[in-house]
Amino acid sequence: MKIMSNEQLVVSYRDALKSGSEKEWIRVLKMEITKRGLKPFKK
Template sequence: MKIMSNEQLVVSYRDALKSGEKEWIKLLKEEIKRRGLKPLKN
């Protein structure tokens, strides 16, 4: 995967959710968990 900052990773994840790209969502979600981030606002 291309190296991304935490902010870029979260933004990419949100964009993937909007577009419905299942493989990309899965890949980004795994990376977000690995970094211990919360991708969605509460």
């Protein structure tokens, strides 16, 4: 999934978390974020 830039990926992930209805999409985005080594997760 190299279609999105890192910034777009993080924004999409945060938007999906806010909506909370797309569990599968959240999982896919989180897996891609982890694979790229990004850290957008709040502690």
